[in-house]
Amino acid sequence: AMNAGPSAQLIASLVEKPTDIYLIGMDIHSYNDRVNNIYKGRDGYMTETGNVVPSANFLAQHKDLFTLFPQIKHYKVNQYPLGTDVISQEIKEWKDTPNLEYLTYAEMIGRLTNR
DSSP states (O other): OOOHHHHHHHHIIIIIOOSEEEEESOOOSOSSSBOOOTTTTSTTSOOTTOBOOOSHHHHHHHHHHHHHOTTSEEEEEESSOTTSSSSSSOOGGGTTOTTEEEEEHHHHHHHHHTO
8 A cells, every 4th residue: 555645746747737736744764763754743643652654665656656757856845954863864766866856845935935
Protein backbone atom coordinates (compact mmCIF):
# COMPACT_ATOMS: atom_id res chain seq x y z
CA ALA A 1 0.00 0.00 0.00
CA MET A 2 1.13 3.52 -0.70
CA ASN A 3 1.85 5.78 2.26
CA ALA A 4 -0.13 9.00 2.82
CA GLY A 5 2.53 11.44 1.60
CA PRO A 6 3.21 9.67 -1.70
CA SER A 7 -0.56 9.14 -2.13
CA ALA A 8 -1.10 12.90 -1.86
CA GLN A 9 1.74 13.46 -4.33
CA LEU A 10 0.20 10.97 -6.80
CA ILE A 11 -3.30 12.48 -6.56
CA ALA A 12 -1.90 15.99 -7.06
CA SER A 13 0.10 14.79 -10.09
CA LEU A 14 -2.85 13.06 -11.75
CA VAL A 15 -5.70 15.40 -10.89
CA GLU A 16 -4.14 18.85 -10.76
CA LYS A 17 -1.43 18.23 -13.39
CA PRO A 18 0.85 20.85 -11.80
CA THR A 19 4.21 22.12 -13.00
CA ASP A 20 5.51 22.18 -9.38
CA ILE A 21 4.83 20.14 -6.25
CA TYR A 22 6.05 21.29 -2.84
CA LEU A 23 6.59 18.39 -0.42
CA ILE A 24 5.77 20.04 2.90
CA GLY A 25 5.77 18.11 6.17
CA MET A 26 7.31 15.03 4.58
CA ASP A 27 10.27 14.87 6.89
CA ILE A 28 11.12 11.24 5.97
CA HIS A 29 13.34 10.90 9.03
CA SER A 30 12.85 11.54 12.75
CA TYR A 31 14.83 13.61 15.24
CA ASN A 32 14.99 10.60 17.57
CA ASP A 33 13.93 6.94 17.70
CA ARG A 34 10.25 7.85 18.24
CA VAL A 35 7.45 8.34 15.74
CA ASN A 36 7.62 11.63 13.85
CA ASN A 37 4.00 12.37 12.97
CA ILE A 38 1.82 15.32 13.91
CA TYR A 39 -1.09 12.95 14.55
CA LYS A 40 0.77 10.68 16.98
CA GLY A 41 -1.26 9.84 20.05
CA ARG A 42 -4.60 10.30 18.28
CA ASP A 43 -7.12 7.63 17.36
CA GLY A 44 -5.80 5.45 14.54
CA TYR A 45 -2.16 6.50 15.02
CA MET A 46 0.79 5.31 17.07
CA THR A 47 1.20 6.53 20.60
CA GLU A 48 3.56 9.43 21.21
CA THR A 49 6.17 6.97 22.45
CA GLY A 50 5.84 4.62 19.45
CA ASN A 51 8.94 3.65 17.53
CA VAL A 52 9.89 5.58 14.42
CA VAL A 53 8.41 4.27 11.17
CA PRO A 54 11.19 3.02 8.85
CA SER A 55 11.62 5.37 5.88
CA ALA A 56 12.36 2.81 3.13
CA ASN A 57 8.81 2.82 1.75
CA PHE A 58 8.53 6.62 1.82
CA LEU A 59 11.84 6.95 -0.01
CA ALA A 60 11.02 4.39 -2.71
CA GLN A 61 7.46 5.62 -3.30
CA HIS A 62 8.46 9.28 -3.65
CA LYS A 63 11.36 8.31 -5.94
CA ASP A 64 8.98 6.29 -8.15
CA LEU A 65 6.72 9.33 -8.46
CA PHE A 66 9.64 11.64 -9.33
CA THR A 67 10.46 9.19 -12.13
CA LEU A 68 6.85 8.69 -13.24
CA PHE A 69 6.26 12.45 -13.54
CA PRO A 70 9.52 13.91 -14.93
CA GLN A 71 7.68 17.00 -16.23
CA ILE A 72 6.81 18.04 -12.65
CA LYS A 73 9.42 19.88 -10.59
CA HIS A 74 9.37 18.61 -7.00
CA TYR A 75 10.59 20.61 -4.02
CA LYS A 76 11.29 18.97 -0.66
CA VAL A 77 10.66 21.79 1.77
CA ASN A 78 12.54 21.82 5.07
CA GLN A 79 12.38 24.18 8.00
CA TYR A 80 16.15 24.76 7.94
CA PRO A 81 18.90 24.84 5.28
CA LEU A 82 20.44 21.53 4.20
CA GLY A 83 22.91 20.12 6.68
CA THR A 84 21.39 21.91 9.67
CA ASP A 85 19.71 18.91 11.30
CA VAL A 86 18.75 15.27 10.65
CA ILE A 87 15.58 16.27 8.75
CA SER A 88 17.13 19.03 6.62
CA GLN A 89 19.48 16.77 4.66
CA GLU A 90 19.90 15.85 1.03
CA ILE A 91 18.38 12.39 0.69
CA LYS A 92 20.99 10.05 -0.76
CA GLU A 93 18.37 7.76 -2.34
CA TRP A 94 17.11 10.75 -4.36
CA LYS A 95 20.54 12.13 -5.28
CA ASP A 96 20.26 11.60 -9.04
CA THR A 97 16.75 13.03 -9.37
CA PRO A 98 16.82 15.85 -11.94
CA ASN A 99 13.33 17.14 -11.12
CA LEU A 100 13.94 17.51 -7.36
CA GLU A 101 15.20 20.53 -5.48
CA TYR A 102 15.46 21.36 -1.77
CA LEU A 103 14.09 24.57 -0.27
CA THR A 104 13.57 26.06 3.17
CA TYR A 105 10.12 27.31 4.14
CA ALA A 106 11.39 30.88 3.70
CA GLU A 107 12.68 30.14 0.19
CA MET A 108 9.38 28.53 -0.77
CA ILE A 109 7.41 31.53 0.50
CA GLY A 110 9.72 33.85 -1.43
CA ARG A 111 9.17 31.90 -4.66
CA LEU A 112 5.41 31.83 -4.24
CA THR A 113 5.21 35.50 -3.26
CA ASN A 114 7.23 36.60 -6.29
CA ARG A 115 5.11 34.74 -8.86
